[in-house]
Amino acid sequence: MLDVLTLVTGVAALLLAAWCGWAAHRDQPTKDWHFMGMAVVSVLALMQLVIGVVLLAWGQKPVQGTTIFVAYLLGAFACVPAAGLMSLSERTRWGSVTVAASAVVLAVLEVRLYDIWGG
Numbered sequence: 001m002l003d004v005l006t007l008v009t010g011v012a013a014l015l016l017a018a019w020c021g022w023a024a025h026r027d028q029p030t031k032d033w034h035f036m037g038m039a040v041v042s043v044l045a046l047m048q049l050v051i052g053v054v055l056l057a058w059g060q061k062p063v064q065g066t067t068i069f070v071a072y073l074l075g076a077f078a079c080v081p082a083a084g085l086m087s088l089s090e091r092t093r094w095g096s097v098t099v100a101a102s103a104v105v106l107a108v109l110e111v112r113l114y115d116i117w118g119g
Contacts, residue, residue, distance in 0.1 A: 002051060003119065009044040010110035013080070016041050017103035024096035030087040034099060038084045041103065045077045048113075063118035072116060076109040 016037045020030065052073045062069040083102030087095030 002048075003114070005044070005048055005051065006110050006114050006119075009041070009048055009076075010107045012041050012044055013103045013106040013110065016080070017100045017107070020096045020100035020103065024093045024100060027093045029091045029093065029095045030084070030099055034087075034096070035084060038080050038099065041080050041106065042077070042084075045080065045106065049073045049077045052113075062116050064116040069113070069116045072109055072113050076106055076113060079106045079109065 016034075019037060020034055023030065023034065052069065056066060056070070079102050080099070083099045087099050089095075090098065
């Protein structure tokens with residue numbers, strides 16, 4: 001897997017978590033700027049999903065198993081968009097907390113994906 005993309009996605013997720021955490025600290029809901037940040041992180045996760053599937057199709061195998069690798073890829077891709085949708089229904093500071101928490105989860109999933117691939 002591409003180590004650089006994994007690192008960039010994890011760092012971007014942590015930056016999004018800090019940004020939304022700061023908004024929650026200031027008692028603010030998610031705003032349009034937060035959704036742009038979520039879009040950037042989601043595109044990075046989508047790129048990782050596509051590259052991971054292509055590498056699997058070319059015959060490369062993760063060290064810890066293909067099934068768990070694909071499950072983590074799908075979870076990493078769905079994590080932030082799902083939280084973004086939930087934050088739309090919760091237009092209080094808790095919407096920002098939800099996005100911040102999901103971004104931290106994504107960063108942890110990135111570390112786990114790196115381990116599963118054999119990093």
